[in-house]
Amino acid sequence: MSGRFAFVLRRLLSLLPLLLGILLLAMLLLSLAPGDPARQVAGPRAPQSEVDEVARELGLDRPVVERYALYVAQVASGDLGTSVKTGQSVGDQVVDQLPVTLAVASLGVLLALLVTVPLAVAAARRPDGPVDHLIRLLAVFGIGLPTFWIAIMGIRFIALPTGWFPVAGTGEGAGDFLRALVLPASVVAISILAPMVRSLRATMMELEEAEFVLAARTLGFRGGSLLRRFQLRNAVPPLITVTAAQAGYALFGTVVVEVAFGLPGLGQGLVVASSTQDFPLVQGYVIVFAVLVVLLYLVADVLNAAVDPRVRITA
Amino acid sequence: MSTVSTSASPLGAIGGATETSRAARPRSRRAARIKLVVGGVIVATYVVLALLAPWLTSHDPTDQDILNALQAPSATHPLGTDEAGRDELARLLYAARIDLPIAFLVTVLPCLLGTALGVVCGYLGGWFDALVMRVSDLLQAFPTYILMIVLVFSLGHGVRSLLIAFTVVGWVVYARLVRAEVLRIREAGYITAARTAGFGTPRIIARHVLPNTLRQTLIYLTSDLVFAVTALAAFSFLGFGIQQPTPEWGAMTAAAQPYMTTNMSLTVLPGLVITVLALGFALLGDGLQDRKGNR
């Protein structure tokens, strides 16, 4: 067990430079922003001396690299800063919104997986058959469907006529919350589905001609057993890889979906912060998204190691 | 000792998934042709409609007429009017003159930049190559959309920011493709051979490198176009891209969302228009991909 723990720890450490790199890049980019954040805080009519004062308070008068170091230290101590518009702690705001985003994204990924596996297996089972053609067509369609539009169509043609799902917001209580997630998560699932189906289908078809699958056939393995234990089992690592990539995409999908459904998640928060030029808040969101993505990579890494008997020994 | 290889690109949405060798069958060859033709017709139709927009409607897409807002379709307004009384058909048509060129631009620019960088890196090598490759590693690890949102935030909303954001994110695949090909051709000794024959480097690259990468570049381009069309609209939907009153499909959808119960077509139509266009590009890309499998 301790071996596995050490493995996770090592992977986590190896991702730390990536996290720092992302933060540095984000800082550098954000420092390009037009308009003086200090001026924003102080207000348009404040005298220059007051603006300078605010700039000093925010540390904006220091060089970018120094600001970066200070900021990383600040973040490491658990302080994400304060919103210049609301005066609220960025950390508090993020903690409030994180569950919504995580729920929508992870439920979306889960739904996508639940659809991907049977679809891809059916398509690979009879290549060029009707199911295969239908799925390939759907895959091409799926890539071109704008996420925000599916969301709106979902509201207009499912939520409104049936009244089963809230049209906006998360309502009250766990039941409402879950019901409010159904449509957004489905939209996220649709938006990430196509590449997953395509990839798994391709892997399954490749595996059909793998030597060990042919060998299994000569040994009398057929049907479900052959499919599960020989093909699907070995299609898991590439499926994890593509799912992780698509889960990253799902995080962006939630931005659009949260805005369309009026869900109080990170995505909507980011859009609001961005349109109100709330500099520290945007920075906070970037960090949270970066951490989420890095954690996603970690989960994918660990899962890949867990399902591959060859890694378990060497790690 | 890995016996399982994946053929699928993890960047399905951007890179275009690779198909297996099974695509190389006669039926798929016919399917590839059908895809190319249908995709081509769709894209060509959009281009023609965009070009002919001023002749297809007599309305100005930005002319407001608040008194006639949210009108049902009529003889004067075939698709009705939007929340500011602007002619919906005119807006849909004129939006093609915004969305199409920008989509092309945000796709072609990264392609050109990436190709140029790939040639230079492959040819020069050394510290420049190392630097560019490290930057591309970092960019690939960076979550694409977050990077784009940060860029658009810091550069201000609008077309220029989108262009920069798409370019910063998009050049990497092209650079890697072309760089690998330059290296391969250098290894193969073409360059020395051609140089002794008295040909200059630009000519060697034009003759040997670019034709070899053209097919894959086209496949990347078409799948990037799919991405560009939908992402562009998504950014405008979120309010980061093209702003009202300029006609743009994503922004139009966002503006019409409050009226979706009463004026359904205002939200349905722009999205449908985007979907069909993206489908056209997706079919082109898929057809090219299938064809490649045949060789």
Place this chain on the structure above:
Amino acid sequence: MNALSVSGLTLTCGDTTLVDDLSFELPAGATLGIVGESGSGKSLTLRSVMGILPEAVTRHGEIRCEARTAMVFQEPATALNPTMRVGDLVARTWRRHHPDTSAREARAAAAELFDQVGIDDAVRRLRAWPHELSGGMRQRVMIAAALATDPDVLLCDEPTTALDVRVQAQILQLLRDLVSERGMAMVFVSHDLAVVASVCSQILVMRHGRLVESGPMDRVLAVPQEQYTRDLLAANLARRLADREGVLR
């Protein structure tokens, strides 16, 4: 009675003919070696008997097989499922062919088979993953899995080519022993005439998908009728002299 009879077997891929009108018979309990250079169609012949031809290959002609067949592959590294413990493979194969055995009995049978194919410490090795085993051990696992199907005919596709010389000799000895103990028939495909000569009593020489010459091993080796067979013999002799190791008994 013939365990296997192939008549007029023709395999094509597009416009290329891979195997051209091949016919042969394998009496029950006989051992037949098929020899030819790579690309001569010998492996594809075995694969068409097992029904695992690549999708792109079209088959004509008749294969009649009353007996149960099993196959040993050239590359045990790729023929074993990397995500299945080797004992699981053999036990599951056993249960497929002995439907009324329990999981426990199948496991015992697998251990027994491991023992038979010369895997020491069989019970512990049941839990091994393919990547933990050496090439020779993996091939023994493949043979054990093939034996779990109770075959009357064992088809061997260059089963020793991927192994080093010492292990090669052990596997050949194992196959010889198994054939004589179980009275199985065997088809043994190889590019190496000497290897085939050491395990088979009949020989069939192939080239470019066609049959060149066939007959009892002793006769063909002593009095080859065709120039190609003579060339093969000479080439083999030269190679044997070059590497002095000598796989022959």
